Amino acid sequence: MADAKGLNATVLRDRLQHLAKREGVQQWDLGAACSDDCSVQVDRGEAKQLKAAQRSSITVRVWNSDGLVGITSTTDLSEGGLEQALMGAHAASRYGNPDDVPHFSPMATAPLPSIDRPLKPRQGILPLLDTLRDAEADLLGRHDAIQTVPYNGLAESLSQSLYLNSDGALREMERTQASLYLCARAEETGRKPRTGGAVRVALGSSDLDVEGCVNEATDRTISHLNYRPIDTGSYRVCFTPEAFLSLLGAFSSMFNARAVIDGLSLSQRDSIGTKLAVPFLSLHDDGLHSGHISAAPFDGEGTPTQNLCLIHGGELQNFLHSEATARAFSVKPTGHAGLGAKVSVGPDWFVISSTEGRESGASLDHRTEDDPFVLIEDLSALHAGVKATQGSFSLPFDGWLIRGRERVSVEAATVAGDIQTVLNTILHLEPEQHLTHRGVCPHVWVDHLSITGEA
Numbered sequence: 001m002a003d004a005k006g007l008n009a010t011v012l013r014d015r016l017q018h019l020a021k022r023e024g025v026q027q028w029d030l031g032a033a034c035s036d037d038c039s040v041q042v043d044r045g046e047a048k049q050l051k052a053a054q055r056s057s058i059t060v061r062v063w064n065s066d067g068l069v070g071i072t073s074t075t076d077l078s079e080g081g082l083e084q085a086l087m088g089a090h091a092a093s094r095y096g097n098p099d100d101v102p103h104f105s106p107m108a109t110a111p112l113p114s115i116d117r118p119l120k121p122r123q124g125i126l127p128l129l130d131t132l133r134d135a136e137a138d139l140l141g142r143h144d145a146i147q148t149v150p151y152n153g154l155a156e157s158l159s160q161s162l163y164l165n166s167d168g169a170l171r172e173m174e175r176t177q178a179s180l181y182l183c184a185r186a187e188e189t190g191r192k193p194r195t196g197g198a199v200r201v202a203l204g205s206s207d208l209d210v211e212g213c214v215n216e217a218t219d220r221t222i223s224h225l226n227y228r229p230i231d232t233g234s235y236r237v238c239f240t241p242e243a244f245l246s247l248l249g250a251f252s253s254m255f256n257a258r259a260v261i262d263g264l265s266l267s268q269r270d271s272i273g274t275k276l277a278v279p280f281l282s283l284h285d286d287g288l289h290s291g292h293i294s295a296a297p298f299d300g301e302g303t304p305t306q307n308l309c310l311i312h313g314g315e316l317q318n319f320l321h322s323e324a325t326a327r328a329f330s331v332k333p334t335g336h337a338g339l340g341a342k343v344s345v346g347p348d349w350f351v352i353s354s355t356e357g358r359e360s361g362a363s364l365d366h367r368t369e370d371d372p373f374v375l376i377e378d379l380s381a382l383h384a385g386v387k388a389t390q391g392s393f394s395l396p397f398d399g400w401l402i403r404g405r406e407r408v409s410v411e412a413a414t415v416a417g418d419i420q421t422v423l424n425t426i427l428h429l430e431p432e433q434h435l436t437h438r439g440v441c442p443h444v445w446v447d448h449l450s451i452t453g454e455a
Contacts, residue, residue, distance in 0.1 A: 007034050007056070007077060009172040013164045016077060019086050020166065027063035028086065029104060029165035031300050031339035032056070036076075038122075039155035040129045042136050044148070050125050050233040058082070059339050061102070062089040068096030071341050102343055105323040106233075108169040108302030113288055115297050119158070120176045120204025122381065132180075135210050137185055139435055142218040145225060149217075151183035151197065162194060163302040164338075171298045172190075174351075178205035180213050184221040190398050194227065194409070196220030199437045201293045207309045220377070223400070227409035228415075230401055230453040236373040236427070237415065237449045238366045240432040241441035243376045243397070243420065246396070251419045252384040255285070255318075257325035258345040264390050266420065267316065269329070276316045277423035280358040283311040285320065286350030290437040295349070300339035305348065309335050313355045320345050332444050350439035354429045362428035365444050372403045374451060376415060391419045412454040422446055 012032065020028050034056035041049040058081075059073045070092030072085045123131075127443035132154040139149055156178040163171040179327065184199030198216035200207045251266070254276070277283075287295055287305040297305055301323050309317045321329065322337030322345050338344035354360075366375055376399040385395040394416040400407045427445040434441060 001078065003240050006309070007032065007160060007162070009162050009164065009170055012082075012162065012182055013134050015082055016086065016165070018165065019083050021089055021345065023087060025062050025086065025090055027165070028061060028089075029168050029169070030058060030060050032058045032077075032162040033159065035157050035159035037155065037157040038125050039153055040125060040130065040132050041153050042129070042132050042149075044353060044394075045133055045137065050129065050205045052125060052272040053156065058085060060085040061339075062093050064090065064096070067101060068093045069101055070094070070096055073100070080315070084221040084388060087276070100324070100342070102322075102324050103327065104165050104167055104169070105301040105303045105337075107304060107333055107335075108163070108165060108171075109167065112171070112297040112304050113306070115286055115288060115295050116290075117175055117203060117293075117295060119174065120202075120207065120211055122156050122158060122176065123205050126298075128156065128296060131210060135180070135182060135214055139182055140213050141216070143186065143222055145186040145188050146184045146221060147187050148185045149182060150185050151181065153179070153181045154205065155179050156207075161296060163300065165302065169302045171302045173296055174297075175294070176204055176294055178202050178208055180208045180210060181219040182213050184217050186221050186225055188225065191225070192411070194221060196222070196224055203293060223293050223407065224398065224409040228401075229411045229413045230374075230413050230451060232447045232452045233312065233450075235273060235452075236371070237446050238364070238369075238373055238375050239446065240375065240377050241446045242436050242438055243379050244352070244444045245438040245441050246379050246382060247393070247395075247419070247422075248350060248352070249347070250382045251388055251391070252347050253388045254419075255316075255320050255347065256344075256345050257321045257329060259317035260319060261325060261328060264389055267319070270317055272318070274316055275424075276420075277311055277314040278360070278426045279314040279359050280352050281311060281314055281324045281423070281426060282309070282355045283430065284309050284351045284353075285336070285347050285349065286351045289349050289351060289440065291440065292349040299337045301333065301337045301343070303333040303335040303337065305335040308340075313358060318349060350441070352429070352439070352441040352444070354431070354442075360426075360428040360447070364428045365430060365443055366402075366443050368405070369402070370404055372401070374410070374415075374449075375400045375402055375407075379415075385414075393417060393419065410453075414452050416450045416452065422449070
């Protein structure tokens with residue numbers, strides 16, 4: 001790798017092979033990650049935080065002669081650190097759990113998909129600072145009520161990931177990434193402060209849509225100045241793409257085979273093929289999507305990333321799998337594993353769409369609908385307001401009550417419901433899909449959701 005750490009997959013493999021042979025270790029694997037990051041924050045034109053960091057970590061797993069696994073992690077990438085990690089994992093293997101023994105992914109040496117993610121030059125801290133200062137000044141000048149931009153950040157990074165094993169797997173990838181976040185705060189005399197934010201991501205900081213981020217943060221903030229309380233009741237709701245992706249992501253354990261095995265999911269082992277949503281909804285986890293800036297060609301176990309169909313025509317089609325969960329279900333790994341003491345499973349990039357050939361029959365459009373509805377822009381407190389194993393949620397939200405195309409910001413309210421009911425009472429998916437920093441999704445209409453206004 002061409003960064004300050006000088007991490008090289010071939011050299012690392014050769015070192016491990018030598019050390020393993022010396023220690024009598026026949027089976028091992030390794031996951032490594034390193035990054036070179038810098039980020040800036042500002043406050044009224046002054047530098048609030050300037051940060052640069054080089055991070056690295058290695059996780060080594062060793063299988064002993066009894067087939068038990070030990071694992072060690074370290075940030076010491078020297079030959080001595082690698083030796084200690086291998087010896088530590090070998091010693092720890094004596095205490096491995098015989099009831100939960102991971103294997104190498106059978107796809108760890110399969111061909112990898114091609115991903116077009118060219119490396120972009122990094123600008124460094126001072127140019128980032130100048131860019132963020134200009135963006136903050138632009139945002140502050142857009143409206144008299146916008147007094148501060150309390151939450152902001154501009155960051156760029158160069159990172160590398162590796163996976164190696166004693167069966168000959170050698171995976172490596174390198175990528176650059178940049179992000180911009182602006183959240184404005186508006187204050188008017190006698191009124192509560194209101195906020196609105198926007199995010200942009202790109203392969204490099206010079207590719208970020210700074211003006212678009214300022215425009216979106218401005219529009220969102222100003223649109224919440226004219227706020228009123230909302231009456232408690234049942235409402236027709238339209239979720240923006242970002243909001244619906246947030247809600248579905250909070251219940252991603254429905255598709256997680258690890259959570260199913262551990263009894264922490266709404267789904268069961270025999271749920272594949274059952275009805276989960278309305279027949280016109282389909283969901284893919286597409287880690288290879290062209291809009292996914294952080295796309296990687298392989299997961300923590302070296303399994304190739306793929307476009308996996310989770311829901312088609314409302315029916316559950318697949319779970320997300322690691323090697324161990326795939327073995328338990330007698331299927332192939334799907335490329336969604338992390339590498340750790342207990343291998344984790346998680347989604348990459350949700351893509352929600354209408355099922356081809358199936359329509360909702362509705363013609364709802366959040367831009368032209370005359371009947372009253374609530375447009376939910378953002379959901380908060382997902383860590384506290386979601387009970388993933390029960391399916392219920394009660395979440396504060398930002399949004400508007402829209403009557404006859406008059407848009408009034410909701411002062412303070414929560415939306416509550418059950419994710420299974422939501423998925424089965426979706427009224428309509430608007431035809432236009434939107435690319436967001438969370439995934440791809442249209443506006444989603446749901447009927448009869450409970451909204452509680454501020455008392």
